[in-house]
Amino acid sequence: MDKLLITGNGPLQGDVRISGAKNAVLPILAATLLANNASTISNVPHLNDVTTTMALLGRLGCQLTMTDNMQVEVDPSSINDYTAAYELVRTMRASILVLGPLVARYGQAQVSLPGGCAIGARPVNLHIDGLRALGADIRIEDGYIRARAGRLKGARLALDTVTVTGTENLLMAATLARGETVIENAAREPEVVDLARYLTRMGAQISGAGTGTIHVQGVDELQGAPHRVVPDRIETGTFLVAAAATRGKVRVLDTVPENLTVVLDKLRESGASLTQGEDWVELDMNGERPRAVNITTAPFPDFPTDMQAQFCVLNAVAEGKSRIVETVFENRFMHISELMRMGAAMDIDGNTVTVNGVSRLKGAPVMATDLRASASLIVAALVADGETTVRRVYHIDRGYERIEEKFRQLGAQIEREPDN
Ligand code: EPZ
16 A cells, blocks of 8 residues: 655646546446457556456456557457456446446346445446346346346436436447437436447447437447547546646646536636636636635536545635535545645535635645545645645545656655555
């Protein structure tokens, strides 16, 4: 296990390049299972969750080849196993994304129930109900989802709750079902759109991805295809918030500004000057202290829950009082107690945090609990006086590629050490 040693070192300055989106590459790697032959996926971020997914695909019998510039070739034609075992799924709940492809293409799957995680119970009932509606016979036995199916049959799927991976699982399964499937109340995240783009390249017939209603005409088979993973809008937002909180000037490259419009609007509201091009955004705080902004998280295109923890830090050091409401997950405030140990003035009431901005935070030993909370602790350490030690950084490595190197490029004083 590693830890990060960070010393507050003034405003961040410079350029940083964004990697491929974690929450796009995970469903896309799962979708390679749907094809008769190999796909080549590029702009794959170097993340623990990607390594875990590749290990899972390997266990299913896929042939995987990775080139040095993080291009991954997946050939599913030698698949001989249909089980995603508990010891792997418990390390990465997104493993559930192989369920839809395995059922649709191979008529069988045994996938461990992912169980809850730090931020909430995170049930998968909508994944299961949707696959049953498409004709799969699914039983829950000994903590596993055991699925059997002949050819799936298209259906109208009205999702009670907007679910990103639920939409993705059902979208993947529907591509090979007989007839038409309509997914209503579908997730509209850019990562769902990127998955649909890849599936369409494979020969799937999809319309409406990115809207609340997705139509799929099933086809008999799909061919492997090349695909470049969309840049990570949450990594982009994380670096921009770090620039704002440290009153710096940072340009973020290789990104897609229109995938985080709401976040950019909130940063402008906090006093940042933003300029942008087709694949870059520059934030300049002009050395000013940010102003507090109110946030309510909700499914895309509203404010992303994955940016909530980072904005808690921005508000912690901003001018004024703010409220942050988390409507997506029931326990996504674990970073608050850690930030309070660094001097933040915050008060939790149910799914709402009230923040009174303070001018400075103070470095302290803190513990990472989940991926985005960990990133917020790094941002807090960058604006704090003195040294902060962030323990359990494996949470961070799941979703951020070489995070300390990228922050060092911007002038941060941050070192990784073994934490034995
Ligand atoms: C995806 O998780 C992301 N992960 C999460 O990112 C992200 O926070 C989340 O979407 C919301 O945007 C990946 O894409 C791999 P949901 P997912 O299903 O799909 C309830 C990160 O930090 N629900 O959209 O698991 C659920 O309890 C991670 O990168 C059901 O009730 O989230 C939650 O309250 C964290 N039944 C709400 O829906 C279901 O069957 C949204 O969850 C499924 C979900």
